[in-house]
Amino acid sequence: MSGAASTTAASGAQQDYTSDEMMSVAAARALENGKRCFVGIGLPSTAANVARRTHAPDLVLIYESGTLGSKPDVLPSSIGDGVLAETADAVIGVPEVFNYWLQPGRIDVGFLGAAQLDRFGNINTTVIGDDYTDPKVRLPGAGGAPEIAASCHEVFVVVRQSARSFVEKVDFVTSVGHGSGKGDRERLGLPGAGPTLVITDLGVLRPDPETSELVLTQLHPGVEVEDVRAATGWDLKISPELARTDAPTAAELSTLRTLKEASR
């Protein structure tokens, strides 16, 4: 699987795009207009801002620094980027974000990345390796992800897929997905539905309603099931209703690229 894909769009025009662009567009499409969406910097922020410029102009973007309803004209370079506060409906303190917006479940969609993700959607952003005190790689840490994973109505995970990142069991559970399977979230008292959607550069995974195990439900254009299996560290189940993602439209691609260009 190379980084670039090529396909014929519905219009008949030849469109070239990268697998990362497909991922961003697929993530953008998943965001319904009018939802309140908690956005991290990077892939989630890119996808959310593409959505806001295409099908979801009333998406409410909430960034952890306390900006509610940010409408940035360029992608923020960090969570404290001034453009987030300048274009917000309101700016509140970070404790308020956690106490009054995240924990009570006032956010519809929490958008997370992951260094490692396991078959039940548990997320690791703490350490790679078994030993916390002497890891192979020390990652940036939890940030606000545990709160997002606990309490947003739904969690969407956007992550590049590889056998190294999609593992049977994460080395460290930073943010709980579906724990060890169906019913774990209820047992733990976590009110949100957890990861309902995992969008990668190869396709889309969703939790099986019976087991909460992530299964492949959608393939991006030019990707085959074997590509996804090869990039998954567990025995990946394939949905009987496996669908094919529509290639990015010209409008989606140009929105994404304009945004990226403006943010350089």
Next chain:
Amino acid sequence: MADKRTTVDDAVAELRDGMTIGIGGWGSRRKPMAAVRAILRSPVKDLTVVSYGGPDVGLLCAAGKVRRVVFGFVTLDSVPFDPHFGRARESGDIEVTEYDEGMFGLALQAAAQRLPFLPTRAGLGSDVPRLSPQLRTVRSPYADGEELLAVPAQPLDVAFVHLNRADARGNAQYLGPDPYFDDLFCLAAATRFVSAERVVPTTELTEGGPVQSLLLNRSAVDGVIEAPRGAHFTTAAPDYGRDEQFQKHYVDSAKDPERWPSFVDRFLSGDEAAYRAEIDRFATEVAA
């Protein structure tokens, strides 16, 4: 009227070995760097540093001042990791209490409220409690019977924060976009020092912005320090943004143990006036 003005060195002279100190700001933003630099010059050691960490944590670790860091993250924003902090963790020279941001905030809020703990759902089922065996759960005594993680209060012996303006009595104002957690740090601490870009008459505070921008009032502050460019090289918007050139120089020097001593000699061995003169000279060199 109490005049609480003091100097950064007199404030730091109140620190004792082994104390728990809170450092305001967030990442590489509005850090009380003048106070951090004064700590670097002081003999104090074995500190427990509580911080939404930025270069404050890296610098204190590099100088051997730190026994434990309690943190939600340590980052320089435009540079993801602080090299000194990374090295200190790798070498095992420091102990750590690694929280997520929400739990870290609750620990400060509990201390600010003088409560033993505050409950949260975050972290339940994760590996975080395994790392921090001091963490306990608590069950709601009401009909819901919900089990929650009880985040213990993190009281502070001393807090240092840096704001844009203060008066001599300890009312202090932020003029930038974000209060960060500076009010919580002060409320959680037994002794509170605020440094400010300028110390002004009280009337100038209310003329300079809405009354809500007065983040700290005098009953939450014990000492006021005038420290122009006291947050450098972190941002103190709108007075100044982050000095990215200098931050890069810090990171490059911190990455290289051979180069670090000359950084210390040049920038961290004198007082604040010497520091300002030296960063001005550095800016001229970079521009040339």
